[in-house]
Amino acid sequence: MTSDTFSAMARETGLPFDDRRALESVSLIWHEAHLLDARRYEEWDALWAEGGEYVIPIARETADFAATLNLVYDDDRMRRMRIERLSGEFSISAVAAARTVRSASRFVVTGRDADTVEIDSGQILVAYKREETSVLAADVSHRIVFTAGGPRIARKVVRLVNAEDAVTASGFLL
Numbered sequence: 001m002t003s004d005t006f007s008a009m010a011r012e013t014g015l016p017f018d019d020r021r022a023l024e025s026v027s028l029i030w031h032e033a034h035l036l037d038a039r040r041y042e043e044w045d046a047l048w049a050e051g052g053e054y055v056i057p058i059a060r061e062t063a064d065f066a067a068t069l070n071l072v073y074d075d076d077r078m079r080r081m082r083i084e085r086l087s088g089e090f091s092i093s094a095v096a097a098a099r100t101v102r103s104a105s106r107f108v109v110t111g112r113d114a115d116t117v118e119i120d121s122g123q124i125l126v127a128y129k130r131e132e133t134s135v136l137a138a139d140v141s142h143r144i145v146f147t148a149g150g151p152r153i154a155r156k157v158v159r160l161v162n163a164e165d166a167v168t169a170s171g172f173l174l
Contacts, residue, residue: 014108021151022109025117025144028151033102033123036173041083044173049145049152054079056158056174060139065157071167072158072174086173098129098172104140116154117144123158127172137161138174 016022028047035044048054055065056072065073074082086097102125111118118141125136143155158174160167 014110016109019109019112019117021112021117021144021146022119024146024151025109025119025142026107028144028153029104029107029119029121029140029142032153033104037100037102039086039097039172041087041173045080045083047153048076048079049147049154051076052079052153053155055156056160056163058163060159060163071160071163082173098127100125100127100172102126110141115146117146118142119144123174125174136174 015026032044032047035041035047052075053065054072054074055070057065057068057070059068062068072082102123104121104123106120106122108120109117110120121140121142123136123138123140125138127134127136138161139159141155141157141159142153144151145154146152160174
């Protein structure tokens with residue numbers, strides 16, 4: 001494969017390999033997945049920009065998260081409270097936490113400006129808890145902002161494939 005062919009494929013797939021910020025965004029998303037699977041929630045929280053939003057909507061097509069029902073709609077405060085519950089030794093979420101392995105792929109840059117990259121991906125998560133294995137699939141959108149301290153997550157929207165179905169308490173973050 002020639003470098004021209006490779007560059008054309010990169011443009012067609014929406015992941016410009018010549019854009020350092022796009023590649024740093026993918027690297028950040030992979031690092032985020034690793035931290036979540038390792039249950040290193042405090043380190044995960046450090047990946048977020050101030051005011052960052054973590055959203056799991058019920059209606060897959062919604063864009064107005066404040067006006068619709070969501071499984072999760074966390075700002076900084078709520079995200080940290082969720083982390084505290086998942087990390088606390090007296091929390092049922094922490095005691096019965098699932099083991100997870102997730103894979104993020106199919107990265108497409110959907111927007112860029114001077115200090116922000118919008119990037120969509122697919123995520124498959126396998127969770128094991130109480131002798132039960134479950135698989136969740138989602139389309140994920142990240143807004144990554146580039147600060148003096150490095151790239152940070154300004155918004156993460158996880159659109160579960162089966163968001164309209166009944167969802168049980170998971171004991172993990174998506």
